[in-house]
Amino acid sequence: MTTGSPWFRAPDEPGPEPIPPDPYGSPAPGYGRNPAPDHAHTPPRGYGEAPPRGYGEAPPQGYGVLPARGHGEAPAPEAPYGNPYEEPYTPPYEVPEAPEPSRVPLDATAPLRAVEPLPGPGRAERRRAAKGGRARNRKAGPAETRPPAGAPAAAAPGRPLSRVEARRAARAAKESVGVVASRVVGELFITFGVVMLLFVTYQLWWTNVLAGQETDRAKEQIEDTWSRGGEGAAEPDAFEPGQGFAIMYIPKLDVVVPVAEGIDKAKVLDKGMVGHYGEGGLKTAMPSDKQGNFAVAGHRNTHGEPFRYINRLEPGDPIVVETRNTYYTYEMASILPQTSPSNVAVIDPVPKASGFTGPGRYITLTTCTPEFTSTYRMIVWGKLVEERPRSKGKPPALVG
Numbered sequence: 001m002t003t004g005s006p007w008f009r010a011p012d013e014p015g016p017e018p019i020p021p022d023p024y025g026s027p028a029p030g031y032g033r034n035p036a037p038d039h040a041h042t043p044p045r046g047y048g049e050a051p052p053r054g055y056g057e058a059p060p061q062g063y064g065v066l067p068a069r070g071h072g073e074a075p076a077p078e079a080p081y082g083n084p085y086e087e088p089y090t091p092p093y094e095v096p097e098a099p100e101p102s103r104v105p106l107d108a109t110a111p112l113r114a115v116e117p118l119p120g121p122g123r124a125e126r127r128r129a130a131k132g133g134r135a136r137n138r139k140a141g142p143a144e145t146r147p148p149a150g151a152p153a154a155a156a157p158g159r160p161l162s163r164v165e166a167r168r169a170a171r172a173a174k175e176s177v178g179v180v181a182s183r184v185v186g187e188l189f190i191t192f193g194v195v196m197l198l199f200v201t202y203q204l205w206w207t208n209v210l211a212g213q214e215t216d217r218a219k220e221q222i223e224d225t226w227s228r229g230g231e232g233a234a235e236p237d238a239f240e241p242g243q244g245f246a247i248m249y250i251p252k253l254d255v256v257v258p259v260a261e262g263i264d265k266a267k268v269l270d271k272g273m274v275g276h277y278g279e280g281g282l283k284t285a286m287p288s289d290k291q292g293n294f295a296v297a298g299h300r301n302t303h304g305e306p307f308r309y310i311n312r313l314e315p316g317d318p319i320v321v322e323t324r325n326t327y328y329t330y331e332m333a334s335i336l337p338q339t340s341p342s343n344v345a346v347i348d349p350v351p352k353a354s355g356f357t358g359p360g361r362y363i364t365l366t367t368c369t370p371e372f373t374s375t376y377r378m379i380v381w382g383k384l385v386e387e388r389p390r391s392k393g394k395p396p397a398l399v400g
Contacts, residue, residue: 203302211272211304218244218258218273226324235288235324241279242267246287248274248296249320251397252313257306259321263297272304277347284347284364287321287328294321295347295364300371300378307367310380311335318397319363319382327395330363330382338369338376346379354381 161169222244239245241262248257260268263275263282277284277295285292298307313319317332334355336346345352347364356362361384369378388395 207270207302208272208304211270214271215258215273215304218260218271219247219256222247222258229324233324237286239278244273245323247322249322249398250310250313250317251320251400252317253309255306257298257304259296269297269299270303272299272306274298274306282344282347285349285361287323287361287363288326289361291349291359291361293347293349293351293362293364295366297366300367300369307365308371310365310367311337311369311378313380318395319365320395320397321363322390325390327386327388327390327398328384329386329388329395329397331385332380332382334381336379336381339379341374341377343377346377351379351381353379356381356383360384 236245239261241264242260244258244260246259248259249255258273259276260273261276261278262268263277263279268275274296275298276286277297278286282295284295287294299305300308300310313332313335315332315334319330319332321328321330336353339346339353346354346366349362350356350359351362351364354362354364363382363384365380365382367378368374369376386395393399
């Protein structure tokens with residue numbers, strides 16, 4: 001074997017053995033490019049002749065192949081290994097081709113869709129927040145945790161408050177005089193409103209409930225007294241204050257109420273009963289008297305309100321008073337819508353402004369007006385039209 005430059009070898013002398021490529025090394029030059037052209041159909045070339053190449057392509061730098069150079073240019077260094085007569089280098093494994101990027105045709109007629117912004121703060125805000133958090137952590141130490149967003153500096157645990165922060169926290173924790181005063185006034189108004197509501201409920205509803213219970217018991221006592229005395233027993237001339245002795249019916253108003261002696265508010269009127277003017281200078285006649293004015297008083301509102309609608313009575317409407325032995329039927333004659341509480345002449349034996357001109361057997365109903373007040377008095381008068389013993393049954397006014 002002749003060694004040395006290939007220029008002094010015989011044409012038929014084989015070249016040196018090629019060095020196999022390292023499969024774990026860097027890929028050979030040209031890795032990933034298009035494969036080498038097929039030389040099966042390439043015409044043979046002489047010794048030292050460069051293989052054909054395209055326009056602008058550099059000649060191969062194989063072993064023993066001299067690149068073209070200009071006049072006076074130093075020859076190119078020889079390749080460390082290679083044989084100009086061997087096929088181009090082929091790696092021991094297949095080189096995958098790079099996939100072509102997908103191309104989606106654009107539709108010029110399709111509407112443009114707005115790009116939604118990314119949620120959360122922008123990049124600049126995130127950087128500033130991260131820098132601020134790192135600075136606070138370096139200053140406070142690893143034991144301190146980051147306070148929640150929007151919380152005051154004093155809320156962060158593990159960090160002592162400065163003097164200014166402590167003063168601000170104390171001022172914030174201490175309520176001002178105006179806040180305390182407004183709170184007290186508000187609580188007073190609420191309490192007052194609740195008390196007023198309870199009072200109105202008691203007056204308009206609960207007093208009627210209690211009065212209904214009292215009147216039921218009073219009627220039972222009156223009827224029980226009548227039954228024990230027997231039919232035909234003499235009626236007493238006087239009764240004790242607060243003692244019930246009769247029952248009044250006003251059919252048009254659907255009123256059935258006991259009549260007691262006296263007009264005491266606590267003993268008679270507030271218990272839902274009608275009180276007879278029978279004391280002192282206001283003493284009036286009894287139904288059984290042959291002449292006089294039987295005058296009674298009752299509440300128009302609350303406490304049973306027996307006379308609430310007496311303003312609806314019209315001339316000729318019956319008013320019946322039942323005693324131990326007799327039914328006394330009166331017919332409504334006239335009404336005085338409003339008068340002073342000091343006008344006691346309305347209960348005289350011949351009441352003034354009633355339209356009666358002479359002595360007779362009359363009845364007078366008195367109550368307060370306007371409703372829910374006691375400023376004035378409303379007066380209703382009636383005249384006796386029938387006296388019927390109980391043994392003969394109820395009068396026509398009650399039967400109908």
